[in-house]
Amino acid sequence: MKWNLAIAAFCAAPTLCAQSQPEPNALPLMPWPASVIVQSGSVPIDGSFSISLSGAGSTDPRIKAAVERIPIRLTRQTGIPITLRMIPGGQSATLNIIVESKDHKAPQRLGDNERYSLQSSNRGVKLSADAPLGALRGIETFLQLVGQNTTGSPGFSVGAVTIQDSPRFPWRGLSLDVSRHFIPLENVKRTLDGMAAVKLNVFHWHLSDDQGFRIESKKFPKLQGNGSDGMFYTQAEVRDLLAYARDRGIRVVPEFDMPGHAASWLPGYPQLASGPGPHEILRTPGVLTALIDPTKESTYKFMDGFIGEMAKLFPDEYFHIGGDEVDPKEWRASRTIQAFMKKKGIADTKALQVYFNSRLLKIVTKHGKRMEGWDEVLQPNLPKNIVIQSWRGQESLWQAAREGYKGILSAGYYLDLMQPASQHYAIDPLVLPPARKAQLEKQNKPVPQELNAEEQKNILGGEAAMWEELAIAENLDAKLWPRLAAIAERFWSVQSVTDVNSMYARLRTTNYWLEWLGLTQRSNLELMRQRLAGSAPVGALDLFASVLEPVKGYSRHPEKYSSTTPLNRLVDSIPPESDAAREFNEEVLNFLHSTSNGPDALIQKLTMWQENANAILPMLKNNSLLTENVPVAEAMIQLCEIGKEAIASRTGKGALRPEASAIVAKLSERQGDLLIKIAPGIQNLVEPGL
């Protein structure tokens, strides 16, 4: 059966082979568990599949819901019709779930026990957890272990393995902006499916921003009425989503960003504004200077009502008030605000925000919540139970931790920057990035000391963040997945799990696996490219696109876009990271660094891409939405030609044109909003030093 064979390759004594470090050909588990011991044997997964439940915690409604999902998911993963067959606890089923205690009260809380152990053998699978959350996590591990037999009868099985697992950090989140582009509930739900699958446990719902107020307030209906263009979640939908999240072991933390990022509050309630207006939601990306007025008592009365309403709706103990990126222009311009500051002895606008936050803190606390905010909310005299979410980085986060505040890291985990998984994977909340360290040293600035064990406890984990300026429901899954799974591993697995090759190998399988949850990272992009191809088969465009990536960071110039700009171009229809290009670039290095790797495979690929780019030029010219990519195809043709020349030159079969390096450098730059990601490999081929 599958796993035994796979493991045999690198593990001489299987029964004793603990994989605390996953190898590139490790089991396709992501995040990698704390301890994995591969053994001999396997249990078939077929139509006779059954489940037993035992332990005091097994009556938890989350367990019941999770157990009901298992046969549905197994059916999808295997194509075998599997129905729910429960066997009385104590008797032997295929999957025996033991949940020791039901110590969790609703709502799920930060730090709830997620530990589980899983043991599979020829006799079946035993999944033990201290409490319900651990069982949910273990069920996902079980489902990841289901694989096709490599020998013997056609079918699926789970190889024998002993796993002990618990998370490194208790706060493992995704922050999703639904303001810049609205994301319908069904898409949010499948995002939660994916999060649960990779053991993320906090959904941070960025519900308001300058571009839209996305939740129904019954107390202040003009918030969504005038601030959302009709695109918002009703409270019934929110309750539905909250139940959905709870069933999957995910906390939901709402964020209402203020006093900045708050333009969408003002069309309905201009009395909250610091400036004179006119008040409109922003229909372009960016941040407005519109601020909530912190000097009026009526503001706090409103917030008391609003936060009270939302605090009742959202059961989580944390409540995020944003607090980032306040441009004090309006506060400086307002005579009444200036007078208020003078009267109260508030020295500057920063102190005014401190005043605002202190007032908000009281309201949040009054309604039974702990406050969360971005770096900027950190100020002296805050209670230690607040949580700081750092978009600025480890230094800011560590500073808070040293002062005794709890914090989570988001810097380095911004998925909208279109960076490769490896880059996010390298970021650790407890490690200063080497580049930053080098920068500080170069600037003769002090390098912050690492946190001591006690301070480290204040680092609760991290949150990936997806800002939606250039993402829409149609391509959201592809913007999140599979990279989010690599970040989830960073938050769950022990710090030493850092092998990038293993990560990419497991990420690929995990990406396929996630599709059985209904995620559309491949299928929707394919449809989008078919739309571009029109009546023609999409294969050639797929191949062309397979080595392209969107430009990185914010260099796509979001300011060129309004909220109604169609995001239907080639750049919108490709994943953030090209696997084909990464693999090619690695193969180039293998060719350059080892005599045992011949150039044939490289030449074949370059020829294929070159011929294909030539062949689709007519399609690019004849489909108006593709025409902008004609120069990309031309650049690709040239790059491939130079790559082949470079190989010919290195193998003594031809000459490389002298200007090759300069041309490749030029073609490595952005072509429109795209990067030809095989350019770095070709650059290596032409560099004489390598």
Place this chain on the structure above:
Amino acid sequence: MKWNLAIAAFCAAPTLCAQSQPEPNALPLMPWPASVIVQSGSVPIDGSFSISLSGAGSTDPRIKAAVERIPIRLTRQTGIPITLRMIPGGQSATLNIIVESKDHKAPQRLGDNERYSLQSSNRGVKLSADAPLGALRGIETFLQLVGQNTTGSPGFSVGAVTIQDSPRFPWRGLSLDVSRHFIPLENVKRTLDGMAAVKLNVFHWHLSDDQGFRIESKKFPKLQGNGSDGMFYTQAEVRDLLAYARDRGIRVVPEFDMPGHAASWLPGYPQLASGPGPHEILRTPGVLTALIDPTKESTYKFMDGFIGEMAKLFPDEYFHIGGDEVDPKEWRASRTIQAFMKKKGIADTKALQVYFNSRLLKIVTKHGKRMEGWDEVLQPNLPKNIVIQSWRGQESLWQAAREGYKGILSAGYYLDLMQPASQHYAIDPLVLPPARKAQLEKQNKPVPQELNAEEQKNILGGEAAMWEELAIAENLDAKLWPRLAAIAERFWSVQSVTDVNSMYARLRTTNYWLEWLGLTQRSNLELMRQRLAGSAPVGALDLFASVLEPVKGYSRHPEKYSSTTPLNRLVDSIPPESDAAREFNEEVLNFLHSTSNGPDALIQKLTMWQENANAILPMLKNNSLLTENVPVAEAMIQLCEIGKEAIASRTGKGALRPEASAIVAKLSERQGDLLIKIAPGIQNLVEPGL
């Protein structure tokens, strides 16, 4: 803009060019309208899209629902955020819909007016219909006309065109078996979406058979209780589906097959049985000999109750009682039945079915319905308002028509036979298939005369049929689409629209277009193949599979399958028809019949398939569900080799092995459940006569 350029190629005077016959590069309309005149100009489809409604019929709730779907569908088709913008009727919108009258009463009836005309120009689109149904049909035509600009600014438009359209037949259906494998409601709904898109108007719901009773009866709850393994539609779901169908201009005709195909009635109500039992639903394909007992009065009392209940639930005027394939074994074996026949003077079991049908007819009529049944129900003295559905063929159907009965053709339209679209497309309810005619002539049997004009009126149309022995929800879409669109054209378009090349060209675009409705004919098969490929990228398996087809007819031996046999093999994950193979086989003919077509493209393809089949052998061997396909890959390698040899021999560059023809003939046969569909092309290459 797109259409003008496309049309220019074959239409010298665009404004006068009526396309009653679609050319291969015609507009991507399917079914082809009665009259199409392409003109100059176009109207952009962008974020400013608007709709106006006018005419007495525009207040029909179906129009409102259809209009609300338009922006959603346009957004998907174009990637442009389009919201519903209504402009007062009379003022100019992008799409101006005029519905003259609201003469349709609920429920939709056979023959309701579906005529529409559509005129588009630079100024906008005018869609006029006599009545609401026509507007629904015209909206689909409008949506099919939306295409990407080929020149000018990036975006979408509708080219100028004048279309007059109405259907050839008033009854254009799909019969869907949900008994052999249950099909969840959401899949049925998207099937209706697809049907409406290609202007089909009857959904024939085959709700009961030996393998399962799939609808809730409140009067006789043991029907679904003991006869469905829990897989049935509740009446609330049925009502939901009926509303969904009505919104899309589709009638729903329920079928309850009896007295045969009726095993699933009997576990709950054994008193209906002719035989002694034991009574169980059939968990394998095939037909049981279990029959309903036509001799007990209690049977008719039961049927009166049941049909009464269902007649209330289903608003359509037709009610299908099945009546096919009665094996009279039980009737012959039963002493009480034999005694009854003797007493009543019923000569044989065929006459007994006539008696049963007559009694059913009274019940069906009493509950306000017209009876429909398969060929076998035809008997003397039936009222002329019944409808015969013919699975036997034109002769049987024409016979009924000559006798004054209405009929629809299903023979030739069985989608489960895995035949190519061209084969179904060639079948016409009013034309005897040439092969049948030749057969009759050879046997010296009389060839039936064609129907005269009056008799032809009795042919209401046809129904494609999808039997589910070897189809499941996961691959249902791929079993239906795109072939069903070709059949829909046969039922809608004028008889002379028969060009196969045009059909295939438009079918391809229609297939892509249908995916925007959520149909999964490509994406689900891709997922199924990814499941087979496991952790490896699926591309190589896709390429391998792209020239394979499932074996035809019922030669896959359904008897090997039970209702729980996994349908997760390669044969389940490929479309019924290989486009790549069909194109290759055509290219072979072009090469053989024209000196201007060189062999390079053929050699390239053969090399690609051969290398790929070699490359995936390890995957086939290492994934237990794929192992059975090792001989297929080996056969493909050999076929490609021989194909290249044959080309070399024809171009004087090599010799063809003498046994080539015999080998190819052998490899043209089924390999397991698969056919290598490039074999016919290769056979042509090796035949010396060609």
